[in-house]
Amino acid sequence: MKTYLECIPCMMSQALRAGREAGLADEGLKTLLDEVGMLIRDIPMGSTPPESGKLVYEKVRGITGKKDPYSRMKAAHIREAITLYPEMKKIVGKAGDPLLTSIRLAIAGNVIDLGVNRQFDLIEEIQQSLGQELAISHYDSFVRYLEESTSILYLGDNAGESVFDRILIEALGKPVQFVVRDIPVINDVTREDAMMSGLGEVAEIVSSGTPAPGTVLSLCTEEFLEIFNHADMIISKGQGNYEALSETDRPVFFLLKVKCPVIARNLGVEENDIVLKFSNVDSTAQIQGGPAL
Numbered sequence: 001m002k003t004y005l006e007c008i009p010c011m012m013s014q015a016l017r018a019g020r021e022a023g024l025a026d027e028g029l030k031t032l033l034d035e036v037g038m039l040i041r042d043i044p045m046g047s048t049p050p051e052s053g054k055l056v057y058e059k060v061r062g063i064t065g066k067k068d069p070y071s072r073m074k075a076a077h078i079r080e081a082i083t084l085y086p087e088m089k090k091i092v093g094k095a096g097d098p099l100l101t102s103i104r105l106a107i108a109g110n111v112i113d114l115g116v117n118r119q120f121d122l123i124e125e126i127q128q129s130l131g132q133e134l135a136i137s138h139y140d141s142f143v144r145y146l147e148e149s150t151s152i153l154y155l156g157d158n159a160g161e162s163v164f165d166r167i168l169i170e171a172l173g174k175p176v177q178f179v180v181r182d183i184p185v186i187n188d189v190t191r192e193d194a195m196m197s198g199l200g201e202v203a204e205i206v207s208s209g210t211p212a213p214g215t216v217l218s219l220c221t222e223e224f225l226e227i228f229n230h231a232d233m234i235i236s237k238g239q240g241n242y243e244a245l246s247e248t249d250r251p252v253f254f255l256l257k258v259k260c261p262v263i264a265r266n267l268g269v270e271e272n273d274i275v276l277k278f279s280n281v282d283s284t285a286q287i288q289g290g291p292a293l
Helices: 007-021 025-040 049-064 070-095 097-112 123-131 139-148 161-171 191-196 222-230 238-245 261-267
Strands: 134-136 151-155 178-179 206-207 235-237 253-257 272-279
Touching: 007 049, 007 097, 025 049, 025 070, 049 238, 070 097, 070 123, 070 161, 070 191, 097 139, 097 161, 097 253, 123 235, 123 238, 139 253, 139 272, 151 161, 151 238, 178 191, 191 206, 206 222, 235 238, 238 253, 238 261
Parallel strands: 134 272, 151 178, 151 235, 178 206, 235 253
Antiparallel strands: 253 272
């Protein structure tokens, strides 16, 4: 997905929030915004938002001196999600369709996004996701691919969300490789975050090698690309991964909550909708609604 004009003020807003979280005073924040503004001037509109985000967060790290400005918030979100884990497992255990319920819970966790300027309540998001229809549902394809797969590649997104991902990974019942960012960017999940979430107990943790807030294949390692190109089934979480992979030739299942008008327009849905989209299903044949719980 290319960068749209609406993405530009979003980049500036992200830089400002990250700078504040890193402890910059107003003078330092002005310097950061000046530098990011000059950077944005030269960003090609044909690049994906995660590619642009990589450059923005390189500036944030360089000017703030903080490798992981959101480390405190990430840890807090993981701890909060872990407290909800036992209740989520009970919900899955009582569900008529445990797999679909696990998917809904995984999507609920996608709200923990510090790249978007919005407040969230995890308990409220869980309740909403469990009762909300999927605006795009390719669940039948998901089940079919799962049945035919011997291994699954699961592209993680946000740190706190990874606890919700664990719920779905446990429901898949197949060997899973969980993919993390190579270095901290926004509040995306790193290897350390994934281990804190308990994912090391249910999946093999692998790095994509990318420093971008999305799985930009041109920035990934050869080792990861080998895994990506030969995976039986690929599950992609979140907006950043969708932005990076929406035009890939590989069959990918995108799970996300739509938190941005640009993404909503691209998908043909509304903001706050939840989506399970299979990249190999033609957009004209997308199933609206979705199976009931």
